Amino acid sequence: MWAWPARATNGNMATRTPLPMLGMSPMRRLKIAFFCFAVIHLTAPARASAQASFDELLTRAERTDFNETSSYEEVMELSRRLADLSPDIHLTSFGYTNEGRSLPLLVVGAPDASAASVIATGKTRVYIQGNIHAGEVCGKEALLMLLRKFSMGDYPTWTDDLVLIIAPIYNADGNERISLSNRPRQHGPIGGMGQRPNAQGLDLNRDHTKLDSPEARSLVGMMNAYDPHVAVDLHTTNGTRLAYYLTYSPPLHPNTPAAIDGMLRERWLPEVTRRIKEKHGWDYYYYGNHNPRRPGWYTFDHRPRFNNNYMGLRNRFAILSEAYAYATFEDRVKGTLWFVEEILDFAQQNASEIRSIVAAADREPIIGRALATRADFAQSAEEVTILLGAVDEERHPNTGEIILRRRDMTTPTQMYEYGTFKPSETAVAPSAYYVLPEAEDAIERLEAHGLAVMRYATARELPVERFVIDSTTSAPREFQGHNERTIWGNWVATIETLPAGTAYVAVDQPLGRLAFTLLEPRSDDGFVAWALVDRQIEAGSLPILRVSAHGR
Secondary structure (H helix, E strand, O other): OOOOOOOEEEOOEEEOOOOOOOOOOHHHHHHHHHHHHHHHHHOOHHHHOOOOOOHHHOOHHHHOOOOOOOOHHHHHHHHHHHHHHOOOEEEEEEEEOOOOOEEEEEEEOOOOOOHHHHHHOOOEEEEEEEOOOOOOOHHHHHHHHHHHHHHOOOOOOHHHHEEEEEEOOOOHHHHOOOEOOOOOOOOOOOOOEOOOOOOOOOOHHHOOOOOOOHHHHHHHHHHHHHOOOEEEEEEEOOOOOEOOOEEEEOOOOOOOOHHHHHHHHHHHHHHHHHHHHHHHOOOEEEOOEEEOOEEEEEOOOOOOOOHHHHHHHOOOEEEEEEEOOOOOHHHHHHHHHHHHHHHHHHHHHOHHHHHHHHHHHHHOOOOOOEEEEEEEEEOOOOOEEEEEEEEEEEEOOOOOOEEEEEEEEEEEEEEOEEOEEEEEEEEEOOOEEEEOHHHHHHHHHHHHHOOOOEEOOOOEEEEEEEEEEEEEEEOOOOEOOEOOEEEEEEEEEEEEEEOOOOEEEEOOOOOHHHHHHHHOOOOOOOOOOOOOOHHHHHOOOOOEEEEOOOOO
8 A cells, every 4th residue: 555645736737746765665655654644634623523533544455454445335435534534535426237237437527426526517427447357456446545635635736627427436346246257267365255246247338329227328318417528437358368467448439539539649658658767667568369279469449339439429528447367466556646646637737638629529510421330350560569477376265266466477479460440331321211110119218328319200201211121140159139130231311201200310410420339230339239129120120210412
């Protein structure tokens, strides 16, 4: 455990100054810092009742020497204490889990926790979430520690330009299903951790387009209300043995606005990487996996079912964080905390530009452009150097099973990188889509995403394009509650009478990229792919049409 005092500032650049007590243990330094903070704040009688003892502000991970992770109730209790302690931290809820647990949201840097107050600040809004996979708990602990450090005077300039919107425990139901057998090779916490899926058995990081879970519905509701410019999603790796303490990713879908992708890849993430190496000596890099049977450094999937890809198609900056599973639990928490700190430092220093890029992406026309419906990995022009690592085997003290621990060894290895995607199939974005009322479930999901949907009160005869299906296949095995479907065919111009209740979805709206991905029939992550209009397809027709000749 460690601590830093309030940060010295130099213009717009903030730096952290170490405590001049080098011989003391990290816990001793943290206790002294808290004591000084408490003495200062206890001089204000109006705030005296809000003071908490030192131990009450520690996470369960810290209190157990990083052997255990925080429960839902402990997250809620610490969140309440921090909101009581700091007038700049406000606790609210952004929805509920499948089992009815309230999802905590901590708002920092606005007059209160309401979405209206947050947006009225005019500041750059940054959403950060932990625990989407409840066995990957380093983000949950790091965010609570970050909030405590803020309440104790660290990061004094962030809220000049930023509002932080923090959800430390997104998969709250999965968090409560603690088991020593979850993620068995991961190096701690040895007291166990939660499970990957939610209480429904759904992977919440595959639910951003279909919205089957109450958690995903809560998330998109929060996005629609608070409209953050930046979204950060905190995870832990699984698999490849790396030398990196943490890997990361920007949005991967080819339809992500180029300016967002450019700032992340050319400036933001390289600068964060440089600062981490300079300050802490740790190597971070783009997320990837290496398998000798498939040479190369491969990132994950481009589809927007994944959080950061989904956020990119909403025209928002998105950053995925993956702490290294075989680093110690304490190092994973520390590395995640440092990563978030540097992300927020950069966000503050470039707050106005971030807002401008997002606003321009919302206005950017996409009608008539060829957009990707499917994509393949793109190979780097040249081989890159990847830092592979090694692990030592240890025995879990409670189960006797093998767990893996990062060995301080680095093997620079040359290989091609497959860290981006190129379109393998495209379609021209139309002016709008029509969704027939027989597909009411699809219409409701469009509205839940925050898309502007207009419903016709009366029947209308209009020129349209109908997708004529040549053939179709359905996956034999269920995935995330659905047998995924693929259809083939062509758009054909025709004139049809659209019944009352037909939904009109314009593509020239800020979420136009998302509308295209959800409704284009060949999209690899849309409503057709998720079998949400299967009943109509099985009956012989697709209940999604397109505007012909830019008409309404």
